[in-house]
Amino acid sequence: MAEYDDSFLKDILTRSKVIAMVGLSPDPLRASYFVGRYLSLRGYRVIPVNPRAVGQVLFGEPVVGSLAEAGPGVDMVDIFRRSEAVPGIVDEAIEVLPDLRTIWMQIGVEHEGAAGVARAAGIDVVQDRCPKIEHQRLFGELRKAGFATGVISSKL
Template sequence: MTYSDAYLKKILTRTRKIAMVGVSMNPVRPSFFVGRYLSLKGFEVVPVNPGHAGKRLFGAEVRADLASCPDDIDMVDIFRRSEAVPTIVDEALERFKGLKTIWMQIGVEHAEAAAKAEAAGMDVIQNRCPKIEYQRLFHELRMGGFNTGHVSSRL
């Protein structure tokens, strides 16, 4: 799947509140690292993990499921196996009336669930990481020595 930089940047610019499904409390897990990074960048991250419901992570209460999340979620970020995606998408479409984006992390894809979300008016990203895309599109990777293809006089 290919997504234009403009499309990804539009999604990341308009998103304010993210329900992160499958987030881990373990600081060495990718989901923890991504959630922490996004929260430090000003996104409100609502952690969703039934095994840790009621605990606090990134300054927010961990929710058991999407049904227990606040109403004003902009994006559902899925850190679960691909076979879990249809159930998550169904729950998200039923729960959130203002939802704009379903985002599936690296290695997570489900064509039928993506088509269903798109038919409901959602933007859908598969097999990508919002942290990586944010860093790339907002020129943060160059500080780590990566060539982002963007030329700037800023350090």
């Protein structure tokens, strides 16, 4: 797993407001759904990007088929696709999202070549991390062991 300074991740999660989630599933049992729901409940506007689910509504937003349809204001793209799909997603994001500041690749998703393209365009990149987990960790919702604060105790 790539190493990132906590202040770098916290800055991204603080400044980001509109997140296009590529590969967001409408299936509530999928990890992408959990992440999208969590982020939307924390005040982020989550734009679902999934060509197989166009026409559905998730977290108050219509599902779109591509980043070009995501609309204005997207400042972060969160990628829930296989690593080999990343270059095309990054190229499209750079081309059609003028407010883009961050490319975030989910756990298990990495592509150093595409990350380099994004960085060369002045875009911050996070690979192999989950914004939900990092948000919980950095904003006090998780302890280091991963448990929700104040819920589990060893006291009798």
